[in-house]
Amino acid sequence: MTGASLITPVQTPSVGASSTLEQKTTKAAHDFEAMAINQMLQPxxxxxxxxxxxxxxxxxxxxxxxxxxEQIAHSMEQNGGIGLSDVIQKQMLAMQEQA
Structure with a gap:
């Protein structure tokens, strides 16, 4: 068995995978905003x-x-937050498109 046979070819994501990736990016952006609000509320x-x-x-x-x-922060984020998740999501999607 050669080393080349162990490498799988890179495949472009399908439409469903792209949607899943966007959902994961959205969730990550919202989770990050909730964490940032949490850090602001702790003190x-x-x-x-x-x-x-x-x-x-x-x-x-x-x-x-x-x-x-933490629950207060998640509740604040779900009810509009401070607008951080939209900016983060756009930046993450832009970085993914460049890659």
């Missing part, structure tokens, strides 16, 4: 100190607060 929730409050959640609140912030 806001870290400065909230209710340790002396009657409604202090203790260690459980500290463990679940990052998940709450």
């Amino acid at each position: 806001m929730f870290e400065t909230d100190d209710n340790s002396g409050s009657m409604f202090n959640g203790g260690i459980g609140e500290k463990q679940f607060k990052p998940m709450l912030v």
Whole structure:
């Protein structure tokens, strides 16, 4: 067996593969925007100190607060976000077309 027989030829993506690639790119752009919003929200929730409050959640609140912030970020992104996903998606598609 020769080494050349192990190499498969490069095939151009079909129409269905192109649509799948665009869907993956869209999802990646939206996920990135949600992550960016999450990073912007984290400091806001870290400065909230209710340790002396009657409604202090203790260690459980500290463990679940990052998940709450993540869900808030995803909800914000799904409801319009900050417009970052559209720009990222266009840039990613342009980079894929160049390749």
